[in-house]
Amino acid sequence: MIEVKYFGAVAEKTKCEFEKLSFSEELSLQKLLQDLNEKYEFEALTFSVAVNQKIVSKTSDYTLQTSDIVALLPPFAGG
């Protein structure tokens, strides 16, 4: 199981602030993002991605480990 956290406009698309996902075979971060994009249609939404509280490249071939926490952080603009 991994946990994915959503913030700002991304959470509005997913309609939840976090979810737990289980995966049977090896899952790369890139593949996870692809799957989420298909599921939620983020389209033009920009966001940075963190794994375990550290921002990483979205195209990273990092293999997700059980208990990893992924976060999708879009920029905010209000003030």
Next chain:
Amino acid sequence: MSSSTRYNRQIILSDIGEEGQQKLAKSKVLVIGAGGLGTAILPYLAAAGVGEIGIVDHDVIEISNLQRQVIYKTDAIGKSKAKEAKATITELNPLVKVKAISEKLSGRNAISLFEKYDIIVDATDNIAIKYLINDACFVTNKPMVYGSIFRFQGQVSVFNYQNGPTYRCLYPDENSNAINCEEAGVLGVSVGIIGMFQANEVLKMILEIGEVLSGKILVYNVLNNEQQKYDFEKSDIQTITREAFEEKYNKCEVEEVSFESVLNEMDNDEVLFLDVRNTDESPKISLRNQIQIPLMHLESKLENLDKKQTIYIFCQSGIRSKIAFELLQKHQFKNIKSIAGGALAMKQLLKEDKLKLKI
């Protein structure tokens, strides 16, 4: 004597002391945006005794601002935010030198402005301006204290602190379409809380205490009080040189305004409407504060224009006025704007307004 009494409660903190107070008195902070975040930050910086504060905001106070921009009073609606904010914080602490800058931050004024201050606070509400602030901070080597809001969530970070990571290292994609408070809605306390986090970072940097939020972004949710910090690293590709900055922000940056937005300036002697069409072109527009210099003669007749005056340039449809804009810009005219749609749009509007003009 009176100043050490004023600041007594912070001077008695062993991390601050008289020495810390001196650091505050010597510091210069520029706050960009006197909206929700800015009006939360400004009084605290002033009260703490920051020596010099600059406030950049070209907007006027609107009634819908008052719910969160709590330093403004109801009878100040319509007045300049920068000037009102200056008046309020000067009353709060007359020892602070405050400068109100009622201009829009742009590629033309950002660098010269930033050079006069030690710390730049981003209290703005749109993404494009955040990239401009980031880039100008990078070029001038100043830290940028970032804060922004999305509904009940806020972000805070300090970019470019001692050559640390920048906004571009966190968000390289400049073409993002994040929405602001006007579109998304916001509660006053949310901007207040995030503004406090920003003011706190400013004071920590000046006082050299604690840990600055450099290379980290703090995300705060006011609904459940959860806060998270995310680390990010400096990216060597996200840099900008001064030349690249000029190229990006100052090339053919023609400032356009609609005639509608300047209608009430038709009787203002401080402004000039400049018609750059040839004398035989119609429709004729005859405003009281207007002169005509055809574009082809403009460069040779610049001495007829006052650089201190605000000049609204127009032509037939808004093309030649842009060329005139660039020409005047080249000759160091600063307060110039091109009227979108030119005389055709103006005449339409004047008709609609049924104004009695010699057309």
